[in-house]
Amino acid sequence: MTSVRLPDGSLKEFDSVVSVKDVAKSIGSGLAKAAIWGEIDKQPVELDFEIPSGEPVDLKIITKKSPEALETMRHSCAHVMARAVMRIKPGVQLAFGPSTDGGFYYDIESPEPLTEEDFPAIEKEMAKIIALDEPFERVVRPRDEAIKVCKDLKQEFKVEHIETGLADDETLSFYQQGEFVDLCRGPHVPSPKRIGAFKLLSIAGAYWKGDQSRQQLQRLYATAFFTQADLDAHMEMLEESKKRDHRVLGKRLGLFHIDEMVGQGLILWTPKGSFIRQKLQDFISEHLVRQGYDQVFTPHIGKLDLYKTSGHFPYYQESQYPALVDRDYLSKLAEEGCSCSQLSNKMKDGEIEGYLLKPMNCPHHIKIFDSEQRSYRDLPIRLSEFGTVYRWEQSGEIGGLTRVRGFTQDDAHLFVTQEQLGEELIGCIELVKVVFAAMGMEDYSVRVGLRDPDSSKYVGDPKNWDLAEQACREAAQTLGKDFDEDPGEAAFYGPKIDFVAKDCLGRKWQLGTVQVDYNLPIRFGLEYVGADNQTHRPIMIHRAPFGSMERFIGLLIEHFGGCFPLWLNPEQARILTVSDKSEEYGRSVEKQMLAAGLRVKADYRSEKLGAKIRDGQLDMIPYMLIVGPRDAENGTVSLRDRSKGDLGAMSVEEAIAKFQKEVQDKA
RNA sequence: GCUGCUGUAGCUCAGUGGUAGAGCGCGUCCUUGGUAAGGACGAGGUCAUGGGUUCAAAUCCCAUCAGCAGCUCCA
Structure with missing residues (x-):
């Protein structure tokens, strides 16, 4: 008698010897047709594998539609790719080789760097390996032996990984296929023949363990599908997606221009793009009025002193445009033979006053709040501005409208009492909801950033943090959609709610944000007079439903594929x-x-x-x-x-x- | 910032050491056509910038700038 336990817990019994396929057939002909392999006690087996009789075994039938099937197959394909590379380029060191959303990659270090010209040879070698049809054999070794195996293979990354990343594992598993042995958790497909159509895509740099201070490896990106048709469809889909790219459409439709002579990451809005931007601003402004916001205007620069008080200078100096210093003072310093580093130190020490292009709007808004004595009766005060800020983003990060050096936030700062916090957060969320719904952009994810319980970097009373985190959670719930809670993702000054959307290439971008801030009110000594005639400290909320006009419009162009609705289209x-x-x-x-x-x-x-x-x-x-x-x-x-x-x-x-x-x- | 690739006409791109090309767009003319490309002619380029190698450089080498992909970063 053979008995199997299916994933839903049900038990099936058979009088005779049965294969995985027989079990599938007994469940349904559709399943039998769709089945590609089985998993007995989590080990992949072929469909004709005869299930041993006796004790019941756990059986899972894997079909092409099983989410893990493609992932497993791609990971197996990654092994084959690594093996092929090692055959072509001796002395290759392997790092990690996982599957991803759209395919898989393998990080390698080669004495002689790979180029895309090597792709055909690698693909050919992979086909050869697959044709050999050698199974992926699982081998389990105790720690010491595992380390020795990797040392013998001269795979230093694997040795390090066992010693650090897998320090708690008593035993480690390897997968062997012919001459190729790789430290790997598995699982793998029962036979390499299950690997369908594959294609090497690109090559890029990636730091070992994602750490910029460590060495850079070559990351080979590739993808694989069960059939050539699926692969073709995927490649075509990628091509189609590229046509939606806001950089392509922005040029074709004449929405914006970026000019080398103006500067990297500085957007010139052409008439058509400006029109769309203005319409969106009007749209938000309308809702701001309804929600009781006041609009303000503030200059694009502020004294260093302002940013020293806020903490933005010199702490975030690296990501700011250099300060502007008074001309006469500068020439005086030059006469005295002051060096650049001396100048920089003098600015930090506050000996020289200078101006900074504003990296944020909050200090200016805070000064408006603080320009009058405030009573609890005045609160909440909501100051909004389409405020343009400048940040010195790393050059390799800049691109299109999604990451720029000068951008306009649909910003606002709310000054509220502890009691008002919850309701005001809900109001902010409501605005984000309205905005996204109006654009038909429902495909975004929500992230609630909470503090890391083990860290002490946070400003403010832990009791207030608990209240604020709970308020963020409750506000997020009003969206009526799932959200992730991310401990450790809060800013040091308060918890936050972020809204994240994907671009045409699947890259994630933060759009709207709502952040609670306990820090700046302290730094600027903000106060209001309460009903008890005592002074109290307000809490600040930073919020921007679009995030920035630039990034939002970038994603909006892709969302509509350039086909803006009538109310937004410059030419109706x-x-x-x-x-x-x-x-x-x-x-x-x-x-x-x-x-x-x-x-x-x-x-x-x-x-x-x-x-x-x-x-x-x-x-x-x-x-x-x-x-x-x-x-x-x-x-x-x-x-x-x-x-x-x-x-x-x-x-x-x-x-x-x-x-x-x-x-x-x-x- | 790092690694790799790329930079030729307004746009998309071909050209791999020996006289700078195509399609689209643009201009003029012809055509007056009812739901996704009518035709002819023409203008338009210091081949990103700066050095170098060579009798000769768009082409090879170096640097700079910019773009792209990925990594890292994003108050």
Whole structure:
């Protein structure tokens, strides 16, 4: 008798000898068809593996749809890739080789660095290895022996990993395939033949153990799928995604420009992009009024003293543009033979006053709060500003609109009492929710950053921290979607709630943020008079629903794939004349539309209609208004929707009403 | 910042030591065409910048700047 226990806990018994496939068949023909291998007591086996009789075994049937199946297969493929590389380049040291969302990689150190030109040879060697069909054999060794094995293999990274990362493990597992032995937790596919189609993608640098101070390895990125068709589809999907890239669309649609002569990471907003940005600002401003915010304006620079008080200088000096120093004072110092480092020290010591391009808006807002005596009756005070800040980001980090050196935050600072904190946080979350919902951007994740219980770097009373963390949790719950709690992710000055979205290449970017701050009110000695006639310290909330206009618009471009909805699109409709004969009528329609407050342009070129439509489509204009002799006669326009195509003729008034309603609904 | 790749016309790119090319776009003309590319002609380039090698450099070497991918970082 053979008995198996399935993952749901149910027991199945068979009188005769059965294979994994037989079990699958007994559950359903669909499953039998989909099955690719089985796992008995967590060890992968082929479908024709005969299950031993006697004691029940745990059996899991793996199908292509099992989330772990692809992962396992890719990891096996990583082993094959590493083996192939070692055959081609002797003396290669292996580090880590996990699977990722879209494929897998292996970090290696080669005496002779690999280049993409080596890819075909590696792929060929991999195919050879797979054709040999040698199984991945699991070997378990005690610590000492495991270390010796790695030493004998001259795999120093593995030795280090066993000694540090796996210090608590009594025994360690290896997987052997032919001459190739690798320290590995597993599991692997039962046979290399399960590896379907694979492709090496790119090569990049990566630090050993992710530590910048340690040596840099070469990371070989690759991917694998069960079938060639899946791989082809994946590659095509990547190509398609690239077309949504905001850098590509930004150029094609003329939304923004970055100029070498202006500087890295400094965005020039062209008229179209500026229009979208302004619309978004107006949209937020409208909601700020509804939520009782006050708008302020503050300058782009502030004295060093301000940032010394806030702690931003010299502590974050590395990520700021250098300070601006008074011209006369500077020449005086030069005459005295003052060196750069002496200048820098004098600034730190406060001997020289200078100005800093603001890296944050909070100090300025704090000074507005502190410019008057405040009563508890005034609180909460909510100061908002589309404030432009400048940060010296590392050059290798800068790109497109998502990481820049000058950006405008849709910033606000709330000064609240401890009692008001919870409600105000909920208000902030509400705003983020409204904003994201209006854009149809529902695909974002929420992270609540809490303090690390083992660290003492945090400012403020632990009791207040508990209250604030609980308030953040409760505020996050009002979103009605799952969120992660990340201990250790809080800023040193308070817990926070972050909103994270992915770009067209799957990279994650923090957009909105809501942060509680116990630190700055202390540093600036902020106070208000309470009902008890005593002075109290307010709590600050920093919040920005978009995060920055630049990054948000970058992701918004990709979210819409360039097809901005009518209310946001700089050009809402384009009038296309069928021939020159209709230009006069076209101009009258254009006038009516403009008078109705619609943003229309017209194409009066002596081109064929088909060409004008094509250009309109490529420019992603929401509506095209086609006017020809027929329309001129009937006082109509023939409407064309960029995605639905021809909508037929309607009167100019009807078209205007339709557009106005769509704008109103932000559809 | 680190590693690697890239930089040629407004855009996308070809050109690998010997007279700078294509498509699209742009301009002029012809064409007057009803739902995704009509035709002809033409203008347009210090081949990122600065050095070097060579009889000769877009091409080879070095540096700088910028872009891309990844890593690291992001108050």
